Amino acid sequence: MRVALLILFLAPFAAATADTECPLPLQHTLQKLNSSETVNLCQFGGQPLLVVNTASHCGFTRQFEGLQTLYSDYHERGLNVLGVPSNDFRQEARDEEKTASVCYLDYGVTFTMTSPQRVRGRAAHPLFRYLAEESGSAPRWNFYKYLLDADGNVVDVFSSRVEPDDARLIEAIERVLPGVAVEN
Numbered sequence: 001m002r003v004a005l006l007i008l009f010l011a012p013f014a015a016a017t018a019d020t021e022c023p024l025p026l027q028h029t030l031q032k033l034n035s036s037e038t039v040n041l042c043q044f045g046g047q048p049l050l051v052v053n054t055a056s057h058c059g060f061t062r063q064f065e066g067l068q069t070l071y072s073d074y075h076e077r078g079l080n081v082l083g084v085p086s087n088d089f090r091q092e093a094r095d096e097e098k099t100a101s102v103c104y105l106d107y108g109v110t111f112t113m114t115s116p117q118r119v120r121g122r123a124a125h126p127l128f129r130y131l132a133e134e135s136g137s138a139p140r141w142n143f144y145k146y147l148l149d150a151d152g153n154v155v156d157v158f159s160s161r162v163e164p165d166d167a168r169l170i171e172a173i174e175r176v177l178p179g180v181a182v183e184n
Contacts, residue, residue: 023152023153025126025148026045027042030125032113033083033114035115041082046150048078049080050082050146051127051145052083053128053142053144054092055087056099058091061142064107068110070170078150080112084127084128085114085116134154144159145164147176
């Protein structure tokens, strides 16, 4: 009987750790932007990931162009970019179709975009709660950027004012790419 109770007690923990290839912060599925399809964030496990909270009606919206360039330049070397629209700062379109139009048609985004999510406070998506806790910084505005290494660890955070072509961001990305030696 003790063995049976132990198995019942440990079963939820085994299920939570069954996918050892997927870092804990990525163990979520989100709806893709303006789509019935979903994206399992575990697909980004084992690769560096730049997570960006976005908005389609913001002074920083033009950063989609630079984010697309980063994705195009570094994706073959292992970098993924995840755009997460949010209306937490009241600058996101109310219509998801309009958000998709801004991303895909206006800026030619080909990296993964999700449906709008909360990114601040108690109602924030668990990924953003993790990012805020690990980095000590919740998004202060749209286009906040979190760089995760292949193990899902937050290695750097960049404010909205840091453009995608900023040397600091590019240097941080290059440090977490596979096959790149990190200097101490």
